[in-house]
Amino acid sequence: MTSSDLWDADTAEHYDERAAEKFAPDVLDPTVAFLAALAEGGPALEFAVGTGRVAVPLAARGVAVSGIELSQPMVDQLRRKASTEELPVVVGDMATTRMPGRFSLVYVVWNSIGNLRTQEEQVQCFRNAARHLSPGGRFVIELGVPGIRRFPPGQAAVPFAVTDQHVGFDIFDMVTQQGTSHHYHRLDDGTARYGRSNFRYIWPAECDLMARLAGLTLEQRVADWTGEPFTSESESHVSVWRKPLDAADED
Known part of the structure; x- marks a missing residue:
């Protein structure tokens, strides 16, 4: 498992x-x-x-x-x-x-x-x-x-990609070292696709x-x-x- x-x-x-x-x-x-x-x-x-x-x-x-x-x-x-x-x-x-x-x-x-x-x-x-x-x-x-040094007090997420085609940001739990990456991709028809993945840093x-x-x-x-x-x-x-x-x- x-x-x-x-x-x-x-x-x-x-x-x-x-x-x-x-x-x-x-x-x-x-x-x-x-x-x-x-x-x-x-x-x-x-x-x-x-x-x-x-x-x-x-x-x-x-x-x-x-x-x-x-x-x-x-x-x-x-x-x-x-x-x-x-x-x-x-x-x-x-x-x-x-x-x-x-x-x-x-x-x-x-x-x-x-x-x-x-x-x-x-x-x-x-x-x-x-x-x-x-x-x-x-x-x-x-x-x-x-990139947790970039977190001001109260901020929950930090961006790792900001382009016309892709916006991504990570959310970190400072206690458990668990994180989730969130991805928003712009498709050719103007719609967006969302995806996420989980990790431990x-x-x-x-x-x-x-x-x-x-x-x-x-x-x-x-x-x-x-x-x-x-x-x-x-x-x-x-x-x-x-x-x-x-x-x-x-x-």
Whole structure:
């Protein structure tokens, strides 16, 4: 049982279109290059692989990529781009589901670890990553830094997107670290479509503690896939933890 929202067939069918900005070369190319370098020629496993936004171009770079994905409809969309032989996927949650084999790299992108909405599941996600890693392998996450410093007293939400086509805002519960993203998309006929997703936000220091509990050590933290320095003003981070070379494999 997982606390994650389960994305349905309609969401999966329109996912690539609605996330078009994340497919742009200036976003995707640095992501793939960063991950390919960390894989160092070894196999990679993506948690929450989705429709293969990152996994498919990473595999095209010569990395043997596998995936774990909770939503079967998302996997169905991925299958339009890559076969089972080209990109194996196991359907299940990223906290407990196992993919056969050991990997040089395990990664989860675009805030997806927050889809696990309890601290315990997030801790288990780090442990699951460690179980999949070969000694010396790396676990990478891309995660936003909660924008709660922008909240004046009494404000309940903070915008993260305001364009002619898309207005989005997050609501945060400061006690439970639960959040909800609200999206309003303008359609071509002038009507609007509403969508929402739930998450639990994690502070970078909390991520480091989860990694330590899983036996992983922080190797680097940067603000984005281009390697910009992470500072107190950064709104996101890409963090890399490494499994010790002398670590014993876990079943």
